[in-house]
Amino acid sequence: MDGGEQDSAEVAVRCRRVEGTCESLMGRARSAGQIRAYIGLRDLVISMSRLARPLPGIEDREVDAHRCLDLLLDGLRVSTPAECGAPGGAEEQAVTCTEHRV
Numbered sequence: 001m002d003g004g005e006q007d008s009a010e011v012a013v014r015c016r017r018v019e020g021t022c023e024s025l026m027g028r029a030r031s032a033g034q035i036r037a038y039i040g041l042r043d044l045v046i047s048m049s050r051l052a053r054p055l056p057g058i059e060d061r062e063v064d065a066h067r068c069l070d071l072l073l074d075g076l077r078v079s080t081p082a083e084c085g086a087p088g089g090a091e092e093q094a095v096t097c098t099e100h101r102v
Helices: 003-031 041-052 061-076 090-100
Strands: none
Touching: 003 041, 041 061
């Protein structure tokens, strides 16, 4: 194996280890009721990558990044039916939130 192949193999091993650790951490958070049941590692990775690339023309990127991170973290957390943001009254919100927590 040349240096490039060896480096690629090592990167792949490290990526699998990080992925496994993240999956384990997210699984424990799901089990503890800390994050929504339907949020997966892919959702988190995509969201974080978008956070890392701010839109052009944003005047205060640091403030914008903090606000986006707050919104992302709030979206991951389990919420009460009243906080779910589903349209309709409290009964409809409770049903909608329950459906999403499968």
